[in-house]
Structures are given as C-alpha cells and as structure tokens.
Amino acid sequence: MxxxxxxxxxxxxxxxxxxxxxxxxxxxxxxxxxxxxxxxxxxxxxxxxxxxxxxxxxxxxxxxxxxxxxxxxxxxxxxxxxxxxxxxxxxxxxxxxxxxxxxxxxxxxxxxxxxxxxxxxxxxxxxxxxxxxxxxxxxxxxxxxxxxxxxxxxxxxxxxxxxxxxxxxxxxxxxxxxxxxxxxxxxxxxxxxxxxxxxxxxxxxxxxxxxxxxxxxxxxxxxxxxxxxxxxxxxxxxxxxxxxxxxxxxxxxxxxxxxxxxxxxxxxxxxxxxxxxxxxxxxxxxxxxxxxxxxxxxxxxxxxWQMPGAPQVGFAPQIDAWEMGQSNVTATRRERLRYTLLSKVHGQFFSRTGWLSQAFGWSVTRPIWKTGAAANALHTVERAIKRPLVGCDTCGTCRLQDTLYICPETCPKGLANGPCGGTRLNRCEFGDRECVHSVKYRVAKSAHQLPVLAQTLIPAIEADNRHRSSWPAWFEPQKSTPGQAKALD
Incomplete structure (x- = not known):
C-alpha cells in the first residue's frame, strides 16, 4: 500500500x-x-x-x-x-x-x-x-x-x-x-x-x-x-x-x-x-x-487579514457572490427552445425505434458508407448539417444527448464531462466566451436533467476516431459500451 x-x-x-x-x-x-x-x-x-x-x-x-x-x-x-x-x-x-x-x-x-x-x-x-x-x-x-x-x-x-x-x-x-x-x-x-x-x-x-x-x-x-x-x-x-x-x-x-x-x-x-x-x-x-x-x-x-486603518478584506470577487444552496438561475427562452427542438429531432431520427429513425439508420449503415469517397461524403454531410446548429467538429462519436445538445467541441479544451477549474464568473479561461458548461448547467436545470451532469461518464475521443461521421456507429449497438455517450441530435 x-x-x-x-x-x-x-x-x-x-x-x-x-x-x-x-x-x-x-x-x-x-x-x-x-x-x-x-x-x-x-x-x-x-x-x-x-x-x-x-x-x-x-x-x-x-x-x-x-x-x-x-x-x-x-x-x-x-x-x-x-x-x-x-x-x-x-x-x-x-x-x-x-x-x-x-x-x-x-x-x-x-x-x-x-x-x-x-x-x-x-x-x-x-x-x-x-x-x-x-x-x-x-x-x-x-x-x-x-x-x-x-x-x-x-x-x-x-x-x-x-x-x-x-x-x-x-x-x-x-x-x-x-x-x-x-x-x-x-x-x-x-x-x-x-x-x-x-x-x-x-x-x-x-x-x-x-x-x-x-x-x-x-x-x-x-x-x-x-x-x-x-x-x-x-x-x-x-x-x-x-x-x-x-x-x-x-x-x-x-x-x-x-x-x-x-x-x-x-x-x-x-x-x-x-x-x-x-x-x-x-x-x-x-x-x-x-x-x-x-x-x-x-x-x-x-x-x-486586517490592519489598522485598512479597508476590510473580501475574498469573493463581487458582493453578490453565489453560495451553495442558492438557486435562482434558469435557461433563457432561446436556450430552452433550442434544447426542445434538438431533443425532438433526436427523438425522430436517432431513437432507433420509430420508423423514421429505423429508416435513417438502415440508410447510413450500408457498406458503401464505410470507406473511401462515400465515407468522406457522409462525414461532409454530417458536418455541414451539425456545425451551424451546434458547432460540431465531427469527433466521430457524437455526445450531444449526454451534454444537453451543447457540443463539447465548442469548449476550447474539448471537455465533455464538465468545466475545468479556470472559469471566472462564468467566463471561459480563454476569455472570449461564456463557458459552455455554464450554459449546459442552465439548460440541464431548466430541463430537470442535472443528474445527467453528475452521473453520465463520457469517454475520451481517440484521435484516430475523429473527423468521420458518427451516424453509422450510432446505429450499430454492438459497438457501444456501458456509459458511452450517444450520437447525433
């Protein structure tokens, strides 16, 4: 030991x-x-x-x-x-x-x-x-x-x-x-x-x-x-x-x-x-x-932390700082609408149960899409659809359902399981955006999905799996593993 x-x-x-x-x-x-x-x-x-x-x-x-x-x-x-x-x-x-x-x-x-x-x-x-x-x-x-x-x-x-x-x-x-x-x-x-x-x-x-x-x-x-x-x-x-x-x-x-x-x-x-x-x-x-x-x-x-005549020292960056137990934020109307629409799209195309989902799954799992120009074409189509919607970088194993349709690829570090420690008042460590995980928290709270952010362990994406379509793998359950994230939404 x-x-x-x-x-x-x-x-x-x-x-x-x-x-x-x-x-x-x-x-x-x-x-x-x-x-x-x-x-x-x-x-x-x-x-x-x-x-x-x-x-x-x-x-x-x-x-x-x-x-x-x-x-x-x-x-x-x-x-x-x-x-x-x-x-x-x-x-x-x-x-x-x-x-x-x-x-x-x-x-x-x-x-x-x-x-x-x-x-x-x-x-x-x-x-x-x-x-x-x-x-x-x-x-x-x-x-x-x-x-x-x-x-x-x-x-x-x-x-x-x-x-x-x-x-x-x-x-x-x-x-x-x-x-x-x-x-x-x-x-x-x-x-x-x-x-x-x-x-x-x-x-x-x-x-x-x-x-x-x-x-x-x-x-x-x-x-x-x-x-x-x-x-x-x-x-x-x-x-x-x-x-x-x-x-x-x-x-x-x-x-x-x-x-x-x-x-x-x-x-x-x-x-x-x-x-x-x-x-x-x-x-x-x-x-x-x-x-x-x-x-x-x-x-x-x-x-x-005191000296005679010196102002009182505070350890929080702002007076109205959050403390555990306080709960007053909610997703914006736009954030809620976006989540609702994307979840409905997922239900239609990726549930694996409805006729539309089964038809789509059958079409993208044909052998023609596995290699060569056809595989590249499917990758291009998926990226063209998803990048404007969610900022997708076609990681090859889509995790959107487990991240409340906030694409992990829009985090500069590509973090899927939650934030790093570098945020400040919801701002990303890189300073050019709000932390995507703060947005995800608001959406999860409003959608009553906070347990997902605590319990779903999202695996790492291997470099060799990137830059290809995630759709075929999503419809091949035998390749899935317990706890693995889901595909396109």
Missing amino acids: SSMKQALNDGRFVCVLEVVPQQSPSRLAALEHIVQRGHLAGWPLLPAFADRVGLHSDLSPLEGAGALGYPASSLLHFSGKDRSRADLLLQMNVMKAHGLEQLLMLSGDRLPGHHPGQAPVRYLESVPALQIAREHCPDWLLGAALNPFKYREEEGGAQYLKAQKKLLAGADFLTLQLGFDAAKHIEAQTWMRAQSRVKPMLACVMELTDKRAAVLQGVPGIVITESMRALLEREQQVSKAYASARSLERLALQIVGLQLMGYAGVHVSGLHTLDELLSLEQAITEQRDSTSSMTDWLDRWQAS
Whole structure:
C-alpha cells in the first residue's frame, strides 16, 4: 500500500509538497533535504511532482521523481492538455516499473500558444483519465481536482456535478485549487459530507506574498481580490520583514484551520528550502497550540487579514457572490427552445425505434458508407448539417444527448464531462466566451436533467476516431459500451 494511501486510510493529516521539477542542481539539493526529513509538524510530508505548469525546459514529473531516486512516497501529477490515452498509459507503465502508485489527474490549464480558432488542442480530461487509470491499475491511489472558489451558480454547480463524476470514475481523494476563502473551504466540506461515499480532501495552500499575489491574479481559477492585494501592499510598505512574518503566519493559520474543518491534508506550494520548512513548522506549532476551536480560528483568520486603518478584506470577487444552496438561475427562452427542438429531432431520427429513425439508420449503415469517397461524403454531410446548429467538429462519436445538445467541441479544451477549474464568473479561461458548461448547467436545470451532469461518464475521443461521421456507429449497438455517450441530435 502506498504511503499516502496508508496515511489517508489511517485518518492521519498529510502534507504534500508540490514541486515544479526544474533543471536546477541547487533546487534539487534543497528538495533532497526536505524529502529526507519526511515530516512537517508531526505530519507525513510527501513530494508531489507537477506536470506542465512551468517553462518548456522544466522536467516531467517522472524526470523530477527520477532525479531523487523515485521515492515511493511520490505523488505524480498527470496533466491532460494535448495528451491522449497513450500518454497516460506510458507514464503509468514507467511509474509501475519504479514502484510508484500515486497519481493526481488534472485536465490542465491553457497550453501556451493555444488560441481558439486556430488548430484545436484537445485535452484528456480527468474523468476518462481516471477511468483509464483505474482499469489498468485498480489498486493505485488516484486523485482529482475540485475548484470550489466559484461565485456564480452555473460555474459553482457545474464544478460540484463534475466532482461527482470524478468520484464515480474512481477518484480516491480530491485536491482543491489554491484559494483563501474560508467560506468556500467549508462549503466544499459540506458538499463532500453529503455524498453517498465520503472521500478525503486536501486543500492547496501557499504563503501569499505581494509579489506572488500579482502573478496569481493572472492564473485561471485562482481568486485574488483587489482588497487582498491592497492589504499585502500595505504590509510590504511597513517592511519586508513585517510582510514576510504576516504571510507566514497566515499560511500556518490556514493549515491549522483546514485540519479543524476536516480536511485530510494540505498540498503546499511555493516552499523550496529546508529552512522555509522549519520556519513553517514553528509557525504551525504556535498556531496549533493557541487555537482552541473553529470559532476561535475564524476570528483569528479574519484578524490576520486586517490592519489598522485598512479597508476590510473580501475574498469573493463581487458582493453578490453565489453560495451553495442558492438557486435562482434558469435557461433563457432561446436556450430552452433550442434544447426542445434538438431533443425532438433526436427523438425522430436517432431513437432507433420509430420508423423514421429505423429508416435513417438502415440508410447510413450500408457498406458503401464505410470507406473511401462515400465515407468522406457522409462525414461532409454530417458536418455541414451539425456545425451551424451546434458547432460540431465531427469527433466521430457524437455526445450531444449526454451534454444537453451543447457540443463539447465548442469548449476550447474539448471537455465533455464538465468545466475545468479556470472559469471566472462564468467566463471561459480563454476569455472570449461564456463557458459552455455554464450554459449546459442552465439548460440541464431548466430541463430537470442535472443528474445527467453528475452521473453520465463520457469517454475520451481517440484521435484516430475523429473527423468521420458518427451516424453509422450510432446505429450499430454492438459497438457501444456501458456509459458511452450517444450520437447525433
């Protein structure tokens, strides 16, 4: 059994140290000292190797772990951006050869140079990646991400619905996005405790300095408000030492609070040396010894974000922010009409039961359409019909019925099972559109189909299956698999 799995099974609070593998001898030497120590404030300390978050010259998670001799406690990340099933299986096979059995699945943020409207970049999203990994290594410890720091009903609700899919797909634990809003940390715990099978959750934390806050404001999915920035700047104006002490105090206090909330551990970023680790350990010990209850902790947390004469700090980007339990959005008249029309078309042509559907199915499954010019012609016809209606890119396995007739190909990442964590107030991470999964949430809510967004696991589309008609396969049930999405609508 892996060390992290053992700790989680035993109910021991665990600290995961996130490392961005770099070709830096000094950074590697410092990391070796931390890994050899193996604990933080009495808690197990495990290295986690990030994937595709830094410069192109950074090492892969496997190379990062290899530089330290493949410690068995390592948690490797797998980012699905511009990746396929084969990439995941290759990493898993190498991990298996070195005795590594812990993997965190992430869809990944925007790939550098990826611009909508140009050549599409497709992502192996976390839900099918979890299914693939669970099938090949049923005993491994598998994790996925959750971003509860959402302040509109559509994006927040869609995040939790997709998280349910991740649990169904085989996630043993969830790791939260980096965030500082204690109300959202509590909200996520409330959600998890309401699930039929409660899984442990970790929360990402970082010592937040003024300099880091300036960078993080541009990172998709991370919320740093202007009032937070103002306080950090004010602290910096007092002195660098004062600002540093305050940010270290907040990090330690946040870790203590997360344990009180019921989190199974923390995922610590931005810690690079043993001296930094020891300073954090001392601060944690002081906060832990002086914090008596959750009520006491909340008072301390608020006080740590205050200075005499400074404006009150808010952690939400807007005053009218959504909270779990609020339900006031609905699909627009146009969105409802579009869903109704497309569902009726699907019922007529793709139900496989009516005479029109059976006739259409018979016609598109003739051998003539399987190869050559005829197959290309059928593909062209399907694309010509569906692209103006839904933005279809003829992925070869149409999933529209399971996505409420919102084509996954209109998501810049091609995500079918739900949103990534990079949205902000319903806006796509790419900034040029509303997130299609927010639209899908409104439609599903209005059509009483929200369970579909939580329970239907949509498989990944293999590259070799793309750019061909989905119609013949739809009418050949023997090729379908349980849970596979449906075809054209």
